[in-house]
Amino acid sequence: MKSLLQVVLEFAHMLRQWGIAVGPEQVEDALHALTVTGIHQREIVRNVLKMTMVAKRWEEEVFDMLFELHFMGMEFPPLLRATGDTSPALAFILFGDERKFLEILEQLVNAETPQGDQRMFGAFLWRVLTASGLASARDELRAFLNRLLEEGSISREEFEKLLEEGNTRISKLREKLRPLIEKMLVEKGVMRDRRVNSLVEREFYSLSDEELNELRLLCRHLGRQLRTVLSAARKHSRKGDLDVRRMLRESEGTDGVPFKLIYRQRRIKKPRLVILADVSSSMRHSLEFFLRILHAVREEFSSVRLFIFVNSCMEVSWIPWDRNPLDTLGHLAEKEGFDLYAYTNYGASLQSFMENYASALTRRTSVIFIGDGRSNYADPGEEVMKRMREIVRHIYWLNPEPVYGWVTGDSEMKTFIKYVDGAYVVRSLQDMWNFVRDLVLGRGQTNVTFPEALALKG
């Protein structure tokens, strides 16, 4: 049996891997409290741990998920740990219900808390194999059948047949164990690096619903990373030239002898963002993840307004950006009679934007388009783009299509690209992240623009 200390420490370790900062003090608090409340009631344990370890609202969701994962094992103590000289699992392996056995294996896997890195996989697999009795099952099977043979209960033929059947079954179970462990390791954060990186880099359309959910959870983590990168970059670029005037003024206090060097603080120019998002169905994931990432750094902008369009335009700035924004969008569209399923028409959309929201555009505005630029052969609205170009500071275009798609069919990118400061292919969360980083650091044009896209422009 694991001690309470061990269980709580392991849980804290797991929380940390998911970016929830749990210090030794919190662990101590939790233990202290649990020794008084006892650990018989699951909900009390959950509340105590939550209140001592979770400090931010968003962490609560992650906490609940991890709590389920971690403490599920506690209610099902490993059933199959070998006792005595033969594995009680053998009979089960040979004659039991396979599904039931897999369920138990899963519980077994989840009850374990791995530490260390991915190289542990082998060792971990071995532990589960041993604990479940699968590791020694072949030898035991042979010994068992041998005994039966010697007793004369089975014939040589039956011996061979049973041995083969049993071995096939054992191999099959062992194969099933592998993905089970892999899944658990990912869930517990051990294998995060490999899987998650690939998730972040994978293109949205190729992700399953489950993977998308995982990615959503990750957005917060990536958002925090982004803020760290930004504040580090900011520190280096903040200092400006000497401020002679202020230095002289300060020196009055010391009889005109300047003691302190005073630098001009470079003012951070916070841009105003206007986001124009194509919400036809092909664009949804790009939009959602863009909003989630942008949400993490919203303080970097003096205002952010969000407009959606299909064949007309509507402001939706107030939807919750980091919580199922698309669901809200759906409700809102329905309520306002905005047709999400109409044919995309860029010209009409831009026109309707200008008619209703032109005041959103100022000299300090950066406009970001998210769209595939496909206008169903309708007017792309070049005139409006031209006017917009004259007013605003920057226009960027995020397009989930690869560049070669930009010149085919009804894509109007060839028109739009004349008016933008940068056009980017954003197909994965990594692309989004890079774009937002460069946008906030004010080096939007240089870093992610595809050379091919620039060639199109010329």
Added chain:
Amino acid sequence: MSEIEKIKEQLKTADYIADDRIATAVFLLRELKKPLIVEGPPGAGKTELGKALARIENAELIRLQCYEGLDVNHAVYEWEYSKQMLYVQMLRSKIDSLVKDAGTLNEALKILEREGISFFSEKFLVRRPLLRAITGSGTAVLLVDEIDRADEEFEAFLLELLSDWQITIPEIGTVHAERQPYVVITSNAVRELSDALRRRALHLFLDFPSIEREKEILILHVPQIENELAQQVVEFVAQLRKVTLKKPPSPSETIDWARALTRLGIRELNKEVVRNTISTLVKHPQDLKTLEKEGHLH
């Protein structure tokens, strides 16, 4: 009865209906002697929790309402300038006679020091809530209300207090706590609190109560209400909270509304009653429009 159940009972005698989470939070607060940060929408009962805690602990409640620009002078201590001036005026002749033999300014100062005349002593110190909370005797509950409205600098003062139980006053030195108050900090999440503060505290996220709990709260505060009506009221309110409103009705508004209804002698909710009294429940004009539009009033 478990600890948690006991605390629930105690809170109930202090007119506060707690669920398991809240009771656990109070339990942890007492057990670990750590500050408790309560976050949640306005009206969810954050401040009330602090008050109820003071009642069950039979403690002095020291409340510090935060606002933008709250500074040391209002939160910790202040020198009573006018009193200092008054003393100087009153004591002028006395001081004159004391220092009449002094040749230089330096000598005069030394004489004054020897006589124990100090204008920066406890006598001229005005104690503001934070200082009051740690000096004095008996149990105290320090309720720091809506900390997210204060500036981040304020969190720094609070941190020194909460981590070391001391406050530094430059002119006097460090004041060590004579007692450790229970600390309840509420926040509406207008601004993110600093990690340093979060790390030192327990956390309770307080949402609007469940239907059952709200009914209990309602009956506690409006005892004359009939069971049937109470049920209708809390169900209606729960439904309203699902609509996106600028200011969803809080339990205190539910209570107000129920009071109004009982005062009017209404025994059953119907469309007309709702329409005539809804303004006690929903305050924002735009919210009223939204409700009208979505047909909640018909």
